[in-house]
Amino acid sequence: MPDFKLKEVKTLTYDRPAVEKGYTDQTLYVNVSDSEISIKPVDAKTKETFIGGKGYDLWLLWNAVQPTTKWNDPENEICIAAGPMGGTPIYPGSGKSIVTTLSPTTASVIDSNVGGYFGPYLKFSGFDALEIQGKTANNAVIFIDGIDQKIQIFETTGLPNDAYALSAMLTEHFAAGKPRSTSVVSAGPGAKNTLIGCLNFTWYDVKRKRARYKQAGRGGIGTVFADKGIKAIVVRWDTVTADTNNPADKSALKNVAKLHSREIVELDPKQNEMARIGTTHLVTIMNDHDLLPTHNFRYGQHREAPNIGQQVYRRLFDPGFDGCWMGCTVACSHGVKDFVPLTGPYKGEKVFVDGPEYETVAGCGSNLGIFDPHTVVEMNFYCDTYGLDTISVGTAIAFAMECFELGLITDTHTGGLSLNFGNRLGALELVHQMAKGEGFGQIVGQGVRKMKEIFAKDFGADVETMRDIGMEAKGLEFSEYMTKESLAQQGGYGLALKGPQHDEAWLIFLDMVHNFMPTFEQKAEALHWFPMFRTWFGLCGLCKLPWNDIIPEDNKNTPEPAKVMKHVQWYADYFSAVTGRKATPDDLIEMSESVYNFQRIFNLRMGFGRREHDAIPYRAVGPVTEDEYVSREERYDNQLAEIHKVDINGKSTAEKIAILRNFREEQYEKLKDAVYKRRGWTSDGIPSLDTVKRLGIDFQEVLDLLDAHGVSS
Amino acid sequence: MITVSGKNFAWREGMTVADLLKEIDDPQPYAVVRINDTYVSRMNFENTFIPDGSEIFLIPMIAGG
Numbered sequence: 060m061p062d063f064k065l066k067e068v069k070t071l072t073y074d075r076p077a078v079e080k081g082y083t084d085q086t087l088y089v090n091v092s093d094s095e096i097s098i099k100p101v102d103a104k105t106k107e108t109f110i111g112g113k114g115y116d117l118w119l120l121w122n123a124v125q126p127t128t129k130w131n132d133p134e135n136e137i138c139i140a141a142g143p144m145g146g147t148p149i150y151p152g153s154g155k156s157i158v159t160t161l162s163p164t165t166a167s168v169i170d171s172n173v174g175g176y177f178g179p180y181l182k183f184s185g186f187d188a189l190e191i192q193g194k195t196a197n198n199a200v201i202f203i204d205g206i207d208q209k210i211q212i213f214e215t216t217g218l219p220n221d222a223y224a225l226s227a228m229l230t231e232h233f234a235a236g237k238p239r240s241t242s243v244v245s246a247g248p249g250a251k252n253t254l255i256g257c258l259n260f261t262w263y264d265v266k267r268k269r270a271r272y273k274q275a276g277r278g279g280i281g282t283v284f285a286d287k288g289i290k291a292i293v294v295r296w297d298t299v300t301a302d303t304n305n306p307a308d309k310s311a312l313k314n315v316a317k318l319h320s321r322e323i324v325e326l327d328p329k330q331n332e333m334a335r336i337g338t339t340h341l342v343t344i345m346n347d348h349d350l351l352p353t354h355n356f357r358y359g360q361h362r363e364a365p366n367i368g369q370q371v372y373r374r375l376f377d378p379g380f381d382g383c384w385m386g387c388t389v390a391c392s393h394g395v396k397d398f399v400p401l402t403g404p405y406k407g408e409k410v411f412v413d414g415p416e417y418e419t420v421a422g423c424g425s426n427l428g429i430f431d432p433h434t435v436v437e438m439n440f441y442c443d444t445y446g447l448d449t450i451s452v453g454t455a456i457a458f459a460m461e462c463f464e465l466g467l468i469t470d471t472h473t474g475g476l477s478l479n480f481g482n483r484l485g486a487l488e489l490v491h492q493m494a495k496g497e498g499f500g501q502i503v504g505q506g507v508r509k510m511k512e513i514f515a516k517d518f519g520a521d522v523e524t525m526r527d528i529g530m531e532a533k534g535l536e537f538s539e540y541m542t543k544e545s546l547a548q549q550g551g552y553g554l555a556l557k558g559p560q561h562d563e564a565w566l567i568f569l570d571m572v573h574n575f576m577p578t579f580e581q582k583a584e585a586l587h588w589f590p591m592f593r594t595w596f597g598l599c600g601l602c603k604l605p606w607n608d609i610i611p612e613d614n615k616n617t618p619e620p621a622k623v624m625k626h627v628q629w630y631a632d633y634f635s636a637v638t639g640r641k642a643t644p645d646d647l648i649e650m651s652e653s654v655y656n657f658q659r660i661f662n663l664r665m666g667f668g669r670r671e672h673d674a675i676p677y678r679a680v681g682p683v684t685e686d687e688y689v690s691r692e693e694r695y696d697n698q699l700a701e702i703h704k705v706d707i708n709g710k711s712t713a714e715k716i717a718i719l720r721n722f723r724e725e726q727y728e729k730l731k732d733a734v735y736k737r738r739g740w741t742s743d744g745i746p747s748l749d750t751v752k753r754l755g756i757d758f759q760e761v762l763d764l765l766d767a768h769g770v771s772s
Numbered sequence: 773m774i775t776v777s778g779k780n781f782a783w784r785e786g787m788t789v790a791d792l793l794k795e796i797d798d799p800q801p802y803a804v805v806r807i808n809d810t811y812v813s814r815m816n817f818e819n820t821f822i823p824d825g826s827e828i829f830l831i832p833m834i835a836g837g
Contacts, residue, residue, distance in 0.1 A: 330832070340811060344804055344811055344833070568833050572814070573801050610832040612777070
């Protein structure tokens with residue numbers, strides 16, 4: 060074990076408040092520039108309007124930054140919060156932390172949700188949210204000790220850089236012999252040397268006797284963390300029971316928790332088996348439906364996809380309980396035991412790999428033309444331990460590979476790497492280079508938007524081609540679903556507040572496979588309700604998987620099966636039981652609407668958040684290249700002839716691509732109109748005055764901002 | 773004999789997934805069915821035969837992700 064030193068810089072002792080109905084009603088502020096530590100009360104208006112979790116994060120961040128604040132300015136904050144239900148050990152999926160900051164890749168607000176014990180332990184230690192500001196050169200470790208009621212900042216030397224070793228070491232150091240009492244947040248060298256860094260949040264696996272971790276991946280939050288000079292945040296808490304969160308009505312909570320928990324135990328083995336294979340079942344299902352991204356989202360299918368599908372991971376995953384929070388019966392956080400990397404600093408050593416999940420398999424596998432599960436697991440391991448987001452890494456490397464294959468860049472630019480699709484060692488080498496901040500990997504680690512600028516400016520690459528095939532929107536790399544044949548999911552990605560991540564809306568099956576929403580109005584309704592309800596999970600500290608990945612057997616007989624209203628009612632009952640604030644399903648949507656619209660306005664404040672910022676690359680909409688068109692020629696020809704009534708006889712492939720593009724781009728603009736109208740926004744995508752008043756977010760600063768953008772009546 | 777979501781169901785030679793779904797007359801528009809450990813998607817329902825003794829699970833994929 061390395062010889063490391065922790066030098067105490069500041070200690071604040073405090074009286075821990077009792078948790079009352081899921082809240083502590085105070086937040087913790089830490090500034091690492093001057094080692095300031097303070098505790099702030101939460102007022103009633105904030106609690107009523109922002110609920111908790113992401114809502115609290117956004118309000119704290121709004122008050123900390125200015126419209127001119129950049130991601131690497133000291134005043135930028137990282138905010139972490141659980142939510143009123145966060146930390147309930149008897150209701151499945153109740154251990155999420157939500158993290159927000161100003162993103163290095165989008166320059167606006169990013170949010171990411173993550174499992175692990177940190178958020179619940181933070182709250183039980185006395186804080187509904189944590190905001191961290193400032194920068195230091197001293198490799199700070201922040202220790203929140205809820206047991207001894209003290210907050211400490213340490214300067215450190217000698218700690219390892221990578222999250223795998225660091226998490227284990229700090230868990231042992233701070234746990235005082237009870238490792239389950241500790242959760243560690245850390246990034247890694249990749250986070251420091253790229254713009255697509257993630258944060259690792261640990262939970263302690265008692266059976267395997269090791270710190271396991273989950274990632275707050277999207278938008279470079281880990282990069283902000285590393286830029287602040289923070290090595291880790293550690294929280295320590297004691298035993299957790301159903302009483303720890305002090306629910307308003309424990310009996311009602313137990314009743315609804317039992318219903319949901321038992322249903323998952325009964326039905327998950329009959330449905331997706333997430334307790335056994337996580338989300339890897341999606342690989343072959345997506346492939347069958349032409350939805351699995353391959354070769355930088357060119358195609359949705361590959362004959363070798365089963366090689367990286369669930370039947371392989373069923374064998375690779377180490378069986379056992381894998382819940383990232385206590386008592387969760389979904390327990391989908393699987394891992395690979397005794398994995399031996401073939402490259403990098405852990406080459407030849409046995410390691411435990413947390414994952415992969417579907418997104419990593421698709422992003423670091425099929426989308427790179429890699430159909431070797433060992434490579435996917437190794438990419439997963441190094442991304443985590445280096446603090447890199449597997450989705451952005453996958454989508455960024457895929458873009459670089461396509462540019463290489465199209466001749467937009469050459470091996471002169473890549474440092475000699477032949478970046479053809481399927482180059483497993485090349486992909487791994489880029490990940491190692493990202494960690495070191497060296498070579499072509501340093502460029503790829505800037506993300507797709509910056510790569511496009513660099514390739515054009517320094518390498519003379521064609522701007523229009525890269526605009527069409529570079530899979531980013533708002534500066535965030537796409538997550539791993541094909542959207543060409545689902546207009547609703549194009550909106551699900553393009554209209555998402557933070558950029559193209561599917562956590563707001565995943566409508567592909569409803570739209571494309573089941574054809575449940577043929578009209579623009581139906582799509583717009585879905586792009587209102589689903590993002591709102593999904594947002595609500597982030598306000599409350601919850602995982603959304605129990606809602607609609609395990610479906611009640613009688614769901615098919617309900618009026619709106621896609622919404623799984625039986626579960627929505629359970630969530631309303633759960634909220635009421637914990638907070639004492641009686642809520643109906645409609646109330647949950649309204650809670651989210653307030654925070655959702657506030658986040659849209661936050662984007663506006665940062666110089667974004669208007670119609671032009673909801674653009675998506677044409678690769679997400681339709682076929683860019685002749686190869687793509689020809690590969691699904693019958694489909695596209697039929698659409699042109701039968702839907703759009705185009706006489707295609709005698710037309711070249713290039714002509715047909717151009718005609719199809721006009722139709723599809725026009726449809727996407729019409730979708731925007733319909734969604735903006737449904738959400739109560741102007742045609743420029745800005746929440747109207749009536750909307751902000753109805754939702755109680757008509758703060759003077761908001762009204763002034765709207766007025767400055769011509770929204771005043 | 774096979775089981776469908778835990779309930780016994782008569783098996784016959786040559787039975788496909790499409791045949792099974794017609795026979796159980798379930799209103800849910802299933803896009804995916806699992807036969808033991810193998811997931812089968814709708815486009816393959818017609819040409820996927822169900823082995824005797826299989827455990828069949830009907831997967832209501834609607835709005836996951």
